[in-house]
Amino acid sequence: MSEKVLMKGNEAIAEAAIRANCKHFFGYPITPQNELPAYMARKLPKIDGGVFLQAESEVAAINMVYGAAGAGARVMTSSSSPGISLKAEGISYIAGAELPAVIVNIVRGGPGLGGIQPAQSDYFQATKGMAHGDFKLVVLAPSSVQEAVDLTMEAFDIADRYRNPVMVIGDGIIGQMMEPVEFKDIGADDLPEKDWITDGAKGREKNVINSLHLQPEDLEEHNWKLDRKYKEIKKNEVKYETENMEDAEIAIVAYGTTARIAKTAIKEARAEGIKVGLIRPITLFPFPEEVINQAADQVDSFLTVEMSTGQMVEDVRLAVNGKKPVEFYGRTGGMIPSPAEIVEQLKEVRG
Amino acid sequence: MTKERINIFTGDYGSGKTEISINYALELAAKNDKVKLVDLDIVNPYFRSREAKEPLMEADVEVVAPAGKLVQADLPALPPQILGAIQDKNSKLIFDVGGEENGTIALGRFRQYLDEVETNVNFVINPNRPFTGDSAGVKEVINKIEKASRLKVDYLISNPNLGRETKVNDIIEGHKQLEEISEELGIPIKFLVISQEMIDRVNLEEFSVPVFTLKLFMKAPWE
Incomplete structure (x- = not known):
């Protein structure tokens, strides 16, 4: 084989997880991500110590992830939009208990049951409103299959390094x-040693995995501790790509598949004399604010393109901070x- | 007209069944009046043969697939026209079957109407895909598919490629792998598939099996 x-x-995401030594997968089927659990079901039972389990529901699956992560395993679950909503409570518990886990969301159209075709309308959910409480996921957004592989492998390292759930979207x-x-x-x-796991307290003090803190003083301190962690993540983990920005007068901001479509649009627009470049966030949290803010000193305007009615555009506007218009x-x-649609928009933006 | 009226294309997920089915239908339509392509892919929600409906219609190929709003559904909806097509002895049929055994269950539902005398079953293999790089892997998938469909695989279709990044060597080495698999399983190769973009770069005399030129219909949104 070549x-x-x-x-x-x-x-590819499933195989990348296995290569990153993830031997535990708990999930529940939903289109359009079914090939991921199907691949895990074919491969994991053949691996020593491997467990694939189709749970009775998304809620059960995410709590199995909680348990496996608490016991120190590298563990993954995957779903698509409505299924992620069902997992939200468990994700908040995982973040609260500071457990490393990788969650994949292959986003489909919403709200509600929506449809099964591609969308990016879970940006708010992934980066801001996943569930109750002051917590953040690290959110990685690949725009090719190769990048999905690389980011999935890295997701496990980031999760372990910060003891925090990471979403590949x-x-x-x-x-x-x-x-x-x-x-x-x-x-x-x-990576730090996992000396906090619940693997049988033989010859040592017991470890406790928990997200319940009834004393408000304790809970406040826990929240500030999490906040310091997110600030550290913001400092260390920002990833983005820029293309054709050197002489750009308009900057497109787009991620995932939309960024690839934008690249084709940029070629066509440049052939027509429009000086346009691309800023592609690879991490949605932490968001690449700085590069966007700096670009605002150079370009005349921004165009954010998404498969949604406008979600990431709010973060772009916060980053631009009023310096230039963001369409x-x-x-x-x-x-x-x-x-072609994007080229049309660029012509309008240029005026 | 033995074993040639009904052409079934099956294989693992992503082996290239759909593109090959579309191309095969177009080729048959050039020589025959009545060609029907049955989209039996109830597994994969994206990149299905029903999406190439226009070029197929222009070539007078009838696409038998769930109609109207069911086109975008991930439902195991099988239109009644499938049975009619099987029983229309004046037509040539191509079945594009969904991946692995799950996709093949839909084919099993029609087993009792399929006459082996006029039916050939083709198993499409891309050795650069996971699970089907050696004879043991191929055998495992073929066994599952034969069990689910209650049909025997007659031919292998050699489809070695890496998508848009395919190089000449991928075709040559991949096809060699296929020849070994074919020999070990005792199933002959019907033809080798080479894309239109690559066909002029390959020395066709190297191959002992017929070569089938493929025009790609499924495109990424940025292409």
Whole structure:
């Protein structure tokens, strides 16, 4: 077999998790991410110590993740939009108990049952309103199958380093499309030892995994501790890509599949003399505020493109901080913006 | 017209069944009056043959797939026209079957109407995909598919590629792998699939099996 394998995004994320030594998967099926648990079901039982379990519901699955993570296992669950909403309570518990876990959301159109075609309308949920309480997920947004592989492997390291849940978020296209990928060993070798896990307190003090703090003084201190952790994450983990920004007068801000469509649009627009570049957030939390704020000193305006009615655009406006106008173009409900539509928007923005 | 009226394309997820089914239907339509493509993919919600409906209609290929609002549903909806198509002896049929055994269950539902004398079952393999890189892996999937469909695989279709990044060597080495798999399983290769973009770069005399040129219909939204 050649070095590269042709894989669907969903399969590639599953294989990347296995290569990152994740042997435990708990989930519940939902389109368009089914190839991910299906791949895990085919592979994990053949691995020594591997467990694939289809739970009776999303709520059960996320609490199995809580248990496995508390016992020190590298563990993953995956779902699509409505299923992630069901997992929200458990995710808050995992964040509260400071457990490392990787959660994959292959986003479909919403709200409610919505549809099964690709969308980016879970941005608010992933970065701000996942569930109750003061907590954050680290949110990684690949725009190719290879990047989905690399970010999934890294997600486990980030989760372990900060004892925090990490979400890999892709729209349905990222999950469904096929691209050649390779699996490079990029595992960190400086991760803290897991001396807090509940693996049987033989010969040591017992460890407790819990998110209940009835004393408000304790709970406040816990929240500030989490807050310091998120500030540390903001300092260390921001990832983004820029393209054609050197002489850009307009900056497109887009992530995931939309960023790839924007790249095609940028080529077409530049052929027509429009000086446009791309800022692509790879981490949605922490958001690449600084590069966007700096770009605001250079460009005349911004165009945020999303498969939603406008979610990330709010973070772009906060980052730009009023220096320049930030316009928005979106398709939603499973509709995908075309390069031609984006070029049209660029012409309007340029005026 | 033995074993040629009904052409079934099956295989693992992402092996290339849908693109091959579409191309095969277009080729048959060039020589035959009545060609029908049955989209039996109830598993995969994206990139299905029903999405190439326009070029197929232009070539007078009838696409038998869930109609109207069910086109975008992830439902195991099978239109009644499938049975009609099987029983229309004047038509040539192509079945695009969903991946793995789950997708093949839908085919099993029609087993009693499929006459082996006029039916051939083709198993599409891309050795660069996970699970089907060696004969043991292929055998496992073929066994599942044969069990679910209650049909025997007659031919392997050699489809070695890495999508848009395919190089000549991927085709040559991948096809060699397929020849080994074919020999070990005792199932002949019907043809080797090479995309339109690559066909001029490959020395076709190297191959002992017929070559089938593939035009790609499924595109990414940025292409």
